[in-house]
Amino acid sequence: MKNFISKYCIIKPNEVFVNGKLEFSNIEQNGFGAFMKSIYKHNEIKYPKYFKMDNLCKVAFIASEIILKGNDHIKKLDPTKVGIIIQNSHSSIDTDIKYNETIKDKSNYFPSPAVFVYTLPNVMIGEICIRNKFQGENTCFIAKEFNPEFVCDYVSNLLDSNKLDACITGWADYVDEEYSAKLFLVEKNEENKKDNISFKPEIINQLSR
């Protein structure tokens, strides 16, 4: 059984690639927030909850919106069979540090539940699930560097064992204005498609360069 990548999005500093083509670049060299907002506008995303998200969720969310654009059939699948498996290096450390600022000074002590909830890396997966009503297998793995071999093995198992029909997988990371996302929409093979990109570690490696 072969699974294929139907769309992928790579977000690098100041550049967004979709299916290998540079689709958007940050000519004004704005910071992360402004750059993401311009991609949000460019893709005509309308989702006010986006503005409440922390930066890790934002980068993962934007990449997920891009790969799901034009793929409405994914939202018609059994929601319990659409999964999200994402790897990440810095967990939620960026927000952890921000949250810690609110409890550090005992004379200015203001822990906020709205910040605290984002001190979990898997919340980025939760945000994408909520947006699209996906209810399948979802796990956040932590690794120093993106490990396509592991991700590919893990997701292929979920697809091949029929636990999932489709999966958003890859990488999303944010810490202190350094960010990257490499998200792939993976589906089961259809007979009539011949130009499919195989879902294999070496191909993921090649595509995410």
Add this chain to the structure above:
Amino acid sequence: MNKIYTIADNIITSLGFTSNENFSALKNSKSGIAKTEDPKITQVPMYASIVDSEKLISKFSVIGNPNDYTRLEQMMILSITESLKQTNIDPSNEDTLFVFSSVKGNINLIEDENHPFEKERINLWAISDQVCDFFKSTVKPIFVSNACISGISAIITGAQSLKNQKYKNVIVCGGDIISEFTPSGFQSFKAVSEEPCKPYDANRTGITLGEGVGSIILTTNAELVKEQKPIIFRGGSNSNDANHISGPSRTGDGLYFAISNTLKEANKTNTDIDYISGHGTATPYNDEMEAKAISWAGLNSVPVNSLKSYWGHTLGAAGIIECIAGIHSIKENCLIKSLGYNKHGVSEPINIIKDFQEIEVKKFLKTASGFGGSNAAVYFSELDSD
């Protein structure tokens, strides 16, 4: 397919440094939760389950230098060392994989700017690197951080790696420590109970936090099995509510999907469960959601408990230590009392365990739910229990 056997385990919590010490406290309905006013943990008096620091350092000193490892790393190394004593697998062999789970890892290093460790030690992967180096493992470890279901996710991931036959043994280890970070966050949510937590009770008002580590060794190598009736991992699944990042589903649908997919993978039905080890955080919404999912799955008559009233909510350890307790419930044929439960406080008539019982137990389901809308379930049973 080869069976996945559980062959060794260890629990480190306020109730002791071995699984037996912990389980014997559970059998005697003894909780490790106590009041703390430690300013490094909380600004207001709070109940929590805390590991004895002096004992930890003295035990760790026998196997390593406590100055080289953080509190969490010490607990993990100690726990894995104890588990390894029960079997003769070689952790440095390339057929053995380490799978870790933690929610906040070395979070105390973010709070304490004067800590003696290198900056990168705040990363979760730095913990697995330290622990794997200690055991001279060269296999790239796996680290799961899935909020409160992390421990179960790690067991599912470990089992998956064995099914692939890439590895023969998996050492699953998960844990979290208590510093000021987590209590202050849950306090800001007004989710911390003013007394020891009371899962499923009518007067429950929130969680009690705890710290600890659990480790469990899984293998497909039948030659390593010493018991006549070993406990076997049969299946596991996770799901998402897709409802709210910090509140559980109102219907219990996500948890229901995790339970039904777990039973499907285990090739079991809802009549094949002797005991459910629930998540039972004792927040009003979580316990209510769980009751709905359990009822939806047709499991109203199955005995359920929550062990949070013994250990507190130990985050990355919870799923692992609660599975270990389930395994010991099978081995010792008993059901642990769901401490803190006096008056039924959920809308469905689920069967909460009111008293410790000696009764035949051969198979159990463990469930968990957490922030980010995540839910998970796993199923374990004795060999030839069908």
